[in-house]
Amino acid sequence: GWDGNPRTTEIRDDKPFGSHATTNFYAPVSFVGFTGSGGNTPAEVFALIDRSKAADGLHPDGTIYWPLNGGVRSTAREWETDYVLPVWDSMGIKYKVLSGTYVTGRSDIGGEIVGNPVGDDGNYGNRYLPGAWADHLTSYGGDLNNPTATCAFWIRAGVYGTSGTVTEPFAYWQKFPHAHIHTHFRRGASLAEAFWQSIAWSAEIVCLGDPLLQPWAQFPQVTINCATNLTGTVAIGASATTASPDGLATPFELAIDGHIIRTNDTIAATWTGGGFMLDTTTLRS
Secondary structure, three states, X not given: XXXXXXXXXXXXXXXXXXXXXXXXXOOOOOEOOXXXXXXXXXXXXXXXXXXXXXXXXXXXXXXXXEEEOOOHHHHHHHOOHHHHHHHHHHHOOEEEEEEOOOOOOOOOEEEEEEOOOOOXXXXXXXXXXXXXXXXXOOOOOOOOOOOOOOOHHHHHXXXXXXXXXXXXXXXXXXXXXXXXXXXXXXXXXXXXXXXXXXXXXOOOEEXXXXXXXXXXXXXXXXXXXXXXXXXXXXXEEEEEOOOOOOOOOOOOOOEEOOEEOOOOOOOOEEEOOOEEEEEHHHOOO
């Protein structure tokens, strides 16, 4: 979806892919934190978790900053502006494409796309709004055992999600997040979903941040109706008063003790269109 029309907004664990369509499922992941020499302190990781939880559904109105400077780390992704900026215009996303290497002294950053490596000596006077994703296209940014200028800098500076490569990537744009990561994010995808939809070659990169972070999600208001006497086969009614306008899936799933019930499960539960019919005799004792 990098041709100016990004098509997907989420990755579902019940939608298979590839030639083994009944067994292969996407499982997007990220590191919430890493405390090695090039990572973050436990306090920084816990702070990330707390601010990520508080950011869900806030729909912050930040600006995406994209400094361009003619260096190879910058030009590797510069061509993406032709495809991405018209989409951002149509969605009303604020952005600034400017000349330079870094962004400094900004208080409204909702995202940042940087070429050159950033130094680990502060956040350049910037303030990052809830949900901000920032990354830099450089070598070894994901080598979190290396104490020099890893992507963990961004978390320390107040960013909510970032990424880096674990080895020398050279200037292949395919190994780094496409700028449409911000498009997916703004359409309601989670951090992990937005990230993995933006990577063409995934062999060398790691994602750092809360995978479930969804600052721009439209969360439905859900009503559940169920009998108090759960014996035999019981009806569980489910309805949502607010549907997502961005094409996110609306069918309900039934989970018992954190386990999502599937059609081939030993627990018998059937979606009826307005809820579930659950055979309580098949529940685990």
